[in-house]
Structures are given as structure tokens and as C-alpha cells.
Amino acid sequence: MKALVLIASGQLEYQETAEPRMQPNEVLIRVQACAIGEDDVAGLDGGSDLRVPPLIMGHEASGVVEQVGGQVHGWRPGDRVAFESLVYSLEDRQVRAGLYHLADAKKRVGVSCQAYRLDGAMAELIALPGHLLHRIPDSVSFDQAALAEPAALAAHALRLTPPNLNQATAVIGCGVTGLLLIQLLSLAGAAPIIAVEHDEERRNFALDSGADEAFSDDAGVGERIRSLTAGHGVAVVFDTLGRADTLQTAIDCLDGNGVVNVVGFSDTSVQAPLQQMVERQLRLQGSCGVCGEFPAVLDMIARRTLDVDFLQSIKAPLSEGALWFDKLVRNEQKLLKVILHP
Template identity: 30%
Template structure:
């Protein structure tokens, strides 16, 4: 079968690979779509970072080279012994976490921050292929109303949904989202799905502002607007009830902390490529805090899929599909250059 194999920094090989067996508790999926994630971009241009290199991952036993892809949907093609939650023909989204189940975090129910966490597609052969084998506990059934294309977006939208919850917001809250990339868009959808009406998306790129405005979002331009002053006026001096950093750059963090209300969180859901100087005095004077957010839970997956089944998410203007053969030029390079926002790889046209 055809697959996108990562061999190292800026080294992707679109090639034929053998298919592995389906063991007990596993299923083989015919991949529907696979999204290229920001984590994949970091691996391609600056890695290996998370992908094991020279030492096998403790939970999967895998290292370079391996097939990428952890944002994917598919159709069950084969079921291993003992699988009771899936049947051939089922359409599913995949929650790609490998967790140990025994570390203190897992025992506390915080398996999304497992001390040995692994991802299908980063620590095991993933979904950027025609087919892939996954443990059945990763599967989430897709209702008829949710397409395989939308199903491939459950993973990044669950990242955003999990982060949105950590802001402790309610329908009357004022929330700021910094960055209008896929996770920022997901945060806007998640917050609106939670009933929060006053969500302002802070984005310096006119192209990205226009894209999320077409979905119905209100935006602020930090290069032209005094964001903290506007939020102060908007809230009667209270400040934002929650800020979400999906940009991962120092100016966004500084602006968020200046706009944040007393005792409220700035939720960080970005990957920071360089160290940041944090204005801790702002946190001290306001008794506010920075809250990290990692991954998602099965509950987040179920919530996102339920919202999708009601037509809550809209891919217009920010999601594009490409063939596997175009994954470097029209995928990684286009995303890195900012020419595209979100790309889904369609393995069904891998050889066309």
C-alpha cells in the first residue's frame, strides 16, 4: 500500500510499504482522510522532535522511519480477535493516544498527559496511508450526519474543545482567541458550541481574519487595534474572562496577559518553538494564571462529534483536500508558507 513515510528532517518518502497484521483487539481501517497537523510541520522542518530517533518508544516499540498521520478517519476493513466495539463497514474517527495506564497521571484519570504518551502517526505507523491498523479503543463511531472528511477534523477540533473547557467559561463570558489557524478556528467553534457569544479572534493576518469572519466570527487586528483597551471598554473594566493562545508567539502572549481579567486563565494550546519571556508581574497583580492544555479525552471526542452531527462545524474557506502524491508541495510546503490553512490528504487518489 502507499504511505507517507517520515525518515528525518525535510525527508518524506511517498512509497509502498507492507501492511502489518491485525492482532487481537485491533482493527484495520481503510483511511478516509488524514489531516496534516502543526505537529507534523514541526517534525518535517525541525525534527525529529517527538518521533523517536535512535531509541524505541516505550509503549509502541517504534522509531524512525514511520508513516505519519494522527488526524484521520476511516472505514473498518478488518476486525481482530476480541473486538466488540466495531464491525466491518463502520465509519470512525480515531483518538490516536497510546497511554501506559499505570503512571500517576493515568491513575488519576489524566491519561491525556500520560508520562509515556504516544501518538499513532508519531510513535507508530499512522493514517497518512491507504490503510492503517489501530487498537479498537481508539475508535469513535461517526453518525450518518458526519462525513469522513469532517471525521478527520475531530482530532484537531477535540484539541481545541479540550482547551476551551479549561477556560472555565459560561454563556455570559468574554473570551479572546489568539490566532486564526485551525486550532484558533476550532476554539471559536468550541466556545460558540458551549454557548459563549462574545468571542473575539485576535489575528494579524488579513487573510486569516477574512477566513474566520466568513464563518461568522468577530475579529481584532493587533497591528491596528489596542486589544487590551478595547476589551477593557467591552467588559466595563473587567477584562477578558479567558484568553486562549493558539498563536505561539511572544506578542500574542503579552497581549493576552494584558487583556486578561483578575483571577482568570490564559489557556496555552500552542507549540512554542522559542523560549518566551513571561510578564509574571501581570499574573501576580491580577492573581491570574497560565493554564496549559494538551490533547483531549474521549469525552472531548464525543462532544465534538455530537456538535458535528448538528452541523455546528463549517469547513468553508479553510479546509482543502489533496492527493497523497502532492503531500510535500501542496501540503507541507503550502502550509508552511501560509498559502493554505488546513489540508486533508485523500489516500483514495494516491495513485491517480
Template identity: 30%
Template sequence: MNDNCFAAAVWHGAGDIRIEYRPRTPLKSGQVRVKVSLCGICGSDVHEFLTGPHAIPVGTPHPVSGETAPLVIGHEFTGMIIEASADVDLAPGTRVAVEPEYRCGECAACSRGEYNLCQSMGFAGLMGSGGMAEEAVLPSYMLHPLPDTVTDRQAAVLEPAAVALHALRRGRVRAGDTVAVAGAGPIGLLIAQLARIAGARRVIVSDVSEARLSMARDLGATEMVNAASADLATVANGVDVAFEAVGMQVTLDAALASVRKGGRVVFVGLCGGLVSIDGFDLVNREVEIIASVGYRDVYPDLIGMIASGLFDPSRIVTREVALGNAVREGFGRPTTGGQDIKILINPSVKGALS
């Protein structure tokens, strides 16, 4: 294969992600070409693989990326700049973390600085080509230079960590607070870890997986609840802030029941449909419901926390897989009862490239 192509995991449809070669395109103004070091598989990626499209544009291009399927999947990634357009002040050889949110820069939300609420919001790797590939072309505003004290593995988990920190800030968690987390997937585990770093004196995590609850304990959670046999609300007994980190009615119910009067429930999980809430109970207890989507203005703080040794998001990584094996050993694992929490794809190891 010549230098004008690169290997990538390309979404063509539900159940159809192909490892194939894509043509290298010239850079446009404001763009940077990044050699990808590692790319994580997100739950959103798995949903697109199993039952998509959900977010991936089919037929009508995304208004910012201008792309439509088939496109390169993967939005949790890091790498090194290998080329930049003339109007970009970032040098080749710079290691970068990728904050993959698209923004138009012109709508009311962008004007307020709330770019995660852009009217044309989207993510590289879902609404445009992303990072599960040997290289990626991105707008320069997505890139954050990395110090040598942040490893590639840590940087590859910055995106879900950003979701967690934004949610924590939305929930206004303060030192001394009590916190419940319904769901010990990657986001829930990172919320628990960051809540303890923020000074929460109790962090109660519920899940049906003992392996995930064990990891929650290792990350600093003070109490673990197996939701298959115990009740989060009974153990939590009125926390200050509860986080729903799955996107299911049952976990939302658990979060709502676990919070005290006047407390806050942060809805982070992506629910696929309508949910029901007891409005009478909500008003009577003056419970505040807060939604949290994506992130804004958190990457520099997270990079600083990692560089100082305060925070290590890579502790949730359970496996690294070659790019050529991404479908069988990556996307297929959540459907076969595996105990993996965060799988990273390594594009420099091609594996069984087809």
C-alpha cells in the first residue's frame, strides 16, 4: 500500500464496520493531520455498530464536518501532529489530545462560549471521520498539546474523563458532599474517581457487575452496591448529588430515590427513549434535575491534573487491541459477556488487517 492511503475502521452500517484503506486528502485551511497513537471504543460506538445509525449522518451531510457515512469511527483518541495547514500555529511532532466536539462558532450557544450546545453539535468519529485509524484530519481547535508527563494511554481516555468532569461541575459537587453513582461503566467510574478527588466524603457506586464494582473500590468509591441484590437508595440514604450514568429507567429511578430533599440528580446516560418521573415526589422533595452533555473548557484542567499526578484516567483501561482486530476483539466483546471496561485500539499494530 502506498503513502497516499491509510488504514481505518470505517462504519458502513449496522453490524458493518470494515478495516479498509482510505485515501489521504490534502489539508484545508485550519486543519491538522494527526498520526493516531491510541483510540478508545465508546459505548456510543458500540451502539452504532449494533443498531445504528443513531448519530452517524446517512444521506444528509453533517453541517460542520460536511461528511456522511461511510466514515471513520472513533472519538476517544490521541496522537501526534504530522502536518498542519499554513494558518495553524501547531508544529509537526507535537503530541496532542483530541477534544472531538464540532462547533460552528456562530450560533447563540457558541457566542456564549457554550460550544458543547452548538446548534450543529457533533463529534469527530460519529458525525465526521474520527480516530480509529492510522491518521486523522481535524480542525485545529480540537487539539490540546500534551506535556511529556501525560502518557498516550492517559490521553486516550481524556474524552470520557471530560464527560465525567463536566457532569461533576454541572452537579456542583463540593468538598464534603455525599455522592451516588448509578452505573459503573467508564463514565460512572470516572465520575466516582473525580468526585473523590474533588473531596466528596462518601461515593456510593451501584452496578450489577462485581468486576466493575471492584474497580470502583480501587478508584476510591467508599461503598459499593450490587443492584441485582441490593437497593442504592437504602445504602445512600439521601446523598447530596446523584449521577445517572447508564441511560435506563431503572438507574434513573435509583438515582432519584437516592438523593436527599433539595438534592441534585445529574442525568448523564444517553437514554434511547422516554423516561418517566414522579412529578409529585420531585416537587415535594424540591429535587433538581440537571442534564449534562459532552463537555466544555475541561481539557486543560484535566491535562494539568494528570500531569501533576493527581488523576489517572487510564486506570479504567482493561485491554489494548490491534486495529485489524478492532471488530472481532473490540466491538464484539460487549456482546459476548466480556468483563472489559475500556478497550483501546492501537493503529500502529495492524493485526489481521483485511
């Protein structure tokens, strides 16, 4: 089969590779669409210990069932599916407690590290356990379904720290996750929703997605947010960037008893201003992956209550994947999502 393979740091090659060997508990899927994730781009340079070459990257994808293992029930060839990218055993203690995203023993699709290597979906075929699959509604395209995972990630964060009706909320960082969060917050009745983003074009995307205000991330953003909320600040901040400066901005924006939900993170250590957090009774909440949100977001995409179409900047053949990775790394066209078609 053909696949886009990370063969060395910063070097992708479209090449012929062996087809995956399907296990009895797995389903073989012919990939129809695979989005380039932000973590894929970040891991391209080899600086991450989670993308050790050689590796087929990609985990935001959809496709058609090609073959079903003997231990799998409920799926048959021809079924249209989206799939989660966290592989875990159904016998894991956290899985049994309903927290499969926190499984003790887990692997991520499109990751190669010291412990394991699990090729991803930037290929014609991928084999995955049957319990990771979700049926795509008839009205949802493969390209739309490929964005179910980032939508589910945003939905999971919202589920952890849901705003009350008409409660002031802020989102720091208006990449894909931030823009999806803004849509979901608007649907949940949060108000005002305030976006914080350095890029003007993305601030405009935020306003189109349902934000009431969109501010640049300069030194005065905390004061502007307080002036917009009668001097109080917001109840919840979703930080999709996870840096030291964005954490401080989030805390500066919060009302007393507020919460910072960290959805994204960088690989740098961050010092928390504990004195401010104690004196104002602030909480720091991490949001990890997805846990049960896939069916809801697929249904919302089908009902057109959640818009993922505007996120699709480019659709291209998988053979051109290296070119589009390079453009994303260079941020040449300020792209949001590039969808690759094997």
C-alpha cells in the first residue's frame, strides 16, 4: 500500500509500504480522509520523543471497513467509520471505571516512542480494534468525519468545566481546538465569549464562530476582559496553548473561584502563580483527550449544529502530503486543517 512515511527528522516520503497485519479483534479500514493534526506538525522535526522515524503519522481520519476480524461484532465491510486514536485494553481498570482516556496501558495511533510504535492513518489502510470505531451518519462526509476527533477533544474539555447560562468565558488560542470550543460554548449558552489570539485572521474566525469579542494577546488583555465583565473577570478560561505566558493571562482574566481548563500544552515547564490561586480560590483543570464524545459530535455535525467545514483549508492527495506539511510548518498560508486523501 502507499503511505506518507516520516523517514527522518523533518523528512516525509510517499512510498510503498507493507499492509498492516490485522489481529482477530481488529478491523481493517480503507482510509478515505486524514487531517494533518497540530501534533503531527509539531513532531515533524524529530524534536518530540513521540515521533521517532520511521513512522506513518496521522490520527484524525475516517474510512470504509474493508475486513473484519473474527472476534469483532457489529461491523461489516462497507461500513463508513470514524475512529478514535487511543488504543487500550477493555480489561484495563480505568477503562472498566469509564475512564478509557486515562487507561494505565495505552498506545496512540501515529506515535513511535521508546515503548512502542503504532503506525497512523496517512496510508491507504489501517487496522484498529473494533471498539474504537464509530459509525458515520449518512449526511456526514468523510472529510467532515475526519474532524470528529478534534471536535470531540473540544467537547471533552467543555464537559469537564461547563459554563452556566450567560456566564462569561474566555478561550486563549484560536486554532482548530479553540474555534471548536467557541462554537460549543455558544451552543451551551455562555456569554460573553471572549477569544484571545495574536493573529487577526484567526480573531475574525473566532467572531464568526460565536465569540462576542476577540482581543489580541498583548499585555493589556486582562484589563480589557475585566472592563468587559464589570471588573469581575470570567468564570472559566480554556487555554489551548498551555504556555507559561498563557497560564498567567488566564489567571489574570479569572473571577474569584474561577477555573483554568488547560486543553493544549507545550513541552516547556510552567510555573504556576500559587499565591494568586490560593488567595482567589482558583482551580487548574487539565483536559486529556476524548472519553465518549465521538457519537455526540458526529450527530451535531450531521444536524449542522456544529460547523467543521470552515476549518478545511485545503484538500489534497496524500502524495502531496510532504508539501502541505512544509506549508503548515512555515505557516505560509495561515492554514487551519489540511485534509489528505489516500
